[in-house]
């Protein structure tokens with residue numbers, strides 16, 4: 619297949635490119651490097667031992683994107699590009715709506731203009747919001763609590779309407795739970811800009827000595843040990859889910875939303891303990907107040923992913939933590955040379 623990958627230089631995109639290339643697909647990455655580095659793509663080429671085409675551009679640039687579609691002529695799109703920081707989306711909602719929603723509309727327009735009818739979209743479990751019941755299945759009510767989450771839900775709606783309006787159009791909306799981990803080689807991984815918002819990269823930076831201690835956001839939740847519980851999924855499993863989704867597109871009717879998680883959840887303190895085991899380092903922490911907008915527990919019902927795509931997660935917490943440690947210890951400052959980073 620010829621696959622155009624928006625946001626392919628980012629964390630999840632780069633990990634998906636490796637098995638995509640190894641499976642023999644022809645790939646073009648379209649990315650503006652807003653939150654990523656071309657170095658990730660250089661390492662993907664080495665890991666896959668294959669070349670891939672790259673166009674540096676913004677998904678809102680209709681002219682450039684249209685030219686890219688016209689020359690590459692993709693059979694399908696995997697759409698990762700977008701902004702994803704929940705906290706930042708509260709202070710910059712227009713930026714989130716402009717990049718995520720306007721960018722996705724431009725992408726769909728280019729697909730339509732160039733006869734491309736298949737898309738796999740990076741959605742998020744954050745579209746569910748406060749749980750009525752757990753695990754969340756795909757019929758759970760959708761009540762996102764942030765501009766970021768609302769942008770994901772709006773894009774889901776736009777893509778669904780687009781498939782309804784176009785006979786033959788197919789879309790899979792992958793609702794990721796909490797992606798963590800790295801490629802087992804330690805060559806590619808998650809490289810957040812500045813202070814990490816998410817738990818796993820923060821823990822990894824504490825373990826390597828870049829940060830003093832983890833601040834645990836609350837220990838008074840109704841969970842096993844009072845700290846927040848999440849369904850962490852290894853990015854390698856998540857990468858495979860994208861290949862399964864591509865393979866499933868011609869078997870579905872219109873548009874399907876599918877949870878991508880493990881069906882298991884771990885608390886913050888369980889993650890700290892697992893990381894200490896995997897790295898042999900200690901991860902000091904202190905307990906702080908709850909983070910506004912956090913829910914106590916999130917967990918995926920994964921039956922639909924199994925039934926529709928024949929996919930299920932295979933890797934557990936220990937593999938997630940040791941891969942993250944491999945990446946962090948081999949690349950203490952991510953993709954940038956050490957002198958240039960905080």
Ligand code: NAD
Pocket residue numbers: 624625626627628629630631648649650651652653654655675676677678697698699700701702717721740741742743794795796797
């Ligand atoms: P990331 O920030 O590492 O990657 C996003 C990529 O998109 C980057 O390479 C960035 O440069 C590119 N990009 C951003 N805006 C762009 C634009 N306007 N035009 C072209 N390229 C642009 O993030 P990630 O963790 O790899 O996430 C990928 C997708 O998965 C995102 O859509 C995100 O919302 C979604 N998602 C991520 C998580 C998570 O926890 N990582 C959870 C659920 C959903």
Ligand code: UFG
Pocket residue numbers: 702704742743744745794795796815816817818820832833834835836845846847848886909912916
């Ligand atoms: N946490 C801490 N300290 C930190 C960071 C996080 O205690 O420094 C806790 C949080 O309170 C939460 C858990 O660790 O209980 C996980 O937090 P993350 O920020 O890593 O992840 P979230 O579940 O809040 O959100 C993530 C992504 C969203 C995505 C969502 C989907 O950031 O984009 O998963 O489930 F939508």
